[in-house]
Amino acid sequence: MSRLLKEVLKDKLTPSELNKLYAGFDIIGDIAVLKIPEPLIVKKHIIAEALLKAVKSVHTVLLQTTPVEGEYRLRGLEVLAGEPKFETVHKEHGCLYKLDLRTTYFTPRLSAERLRVANQVREGEVIINMFAGVGPYSILIAKKVRDVKVYSIDNNPEAYRYMQENIKLNKVEIKVIPILGDAAKVIRNTLQQTANRVIMPLPEKALHYLPDAYSALKEGRGIIHYYEHVFYGVGEDPLEKAVENIKTKADFRFRVNYAGVVRDVGPRLAQVVLDLTVS
Ligand SMILES: C[S@@+](CC[C@H](N)C(=O)[O-])C[C@H]1O[C@@H](n2cnc3c(N)ncnc32)[C@H](O)[C@@H]1O
Secondary structure (H helix, E strand, C coil): CCHHHHHCCCCCCCHHHHHHCCCCCCCCCCCCCCCCCCHHHHHHHHHHHHHHCCCCCCEEEEEECCEECCCCCCCCEEEEEEEECCCCEEECCCCCEEEECCCCCHHHHHHHHHHHHHHCCCCCCCCEECCCCCCHHHHHHHEEEECCEEEEHHHHHHHHHHHHHHHHHHCCCCCCCEECCHHHHHHHCCCCEEEEEEEEECCCHHHHHHHHHHEEEECCCEEEEEEEEEEEEEEECCHHHHHHHHHHCCCCCCCEEEEEEEEEEEEEEEEEEEEEEEE
């Protein structure tokens, strides 16, 4: 895609400007979200119009104006070209997700990771998704597994509203239970010792919530999919650092079944996943 963008812009930007273009952009449903480096901001409309023309499935081009931030993990967005809208329906692994990019979190960059987790779920499991957003992990699991129950929690009322809609859209009402609230409080009040598997897709704060994830496991046993953003220095391994971080917080025994870097999210900052088998 970035090659395509550079190709369509080759007559409109100088070679040095082309080199400054960020490598990628996201397409979510029929909306493209671009990051443009400061020196090229004056050309933002030219870049957006070129993208709109080049990718027929894109009807709106948005500029990301802030990093993903705050409790609900939202980003600032500005309409650059096409229809002035923020709501779309994204298709992933045969599931449909309706969402508003201004008021809910969603990234297609976790698509492979969601599938990796969903493929591990066995018949009969009870799962808690602590930070469910508009529902992509929960709904994919429910689509793939016949006998499963997923408690799907988010504290953003807008994400919860779209999650409810997406549960209906994907016809998984009997398997996915949407819950609006703080995951720690919901677990403490109603879901202690309930789950075989807990998913924690909030990398900025997963360590803080790890004791609650553990308390949600039935008889203190099961699997926790733990995500963390880890800064690592030269010669350091982000995966080892994540394991060390967990050891500072976990008062339970665990084995790391799988460890991987999901993606780089900044210079020397990796999003890692650890699948923990807890006993
Ligand atoms: C990084 S997003 C992940 C969303 C979703 N799992 C996905 O892959 O698209 C994290 C989500 O956690 C929610 N969140 C943040 N703090 C929370 C809390 N204490 N309890 C429940 N949800 C929370 C945010 O509103 C956001 O939707």
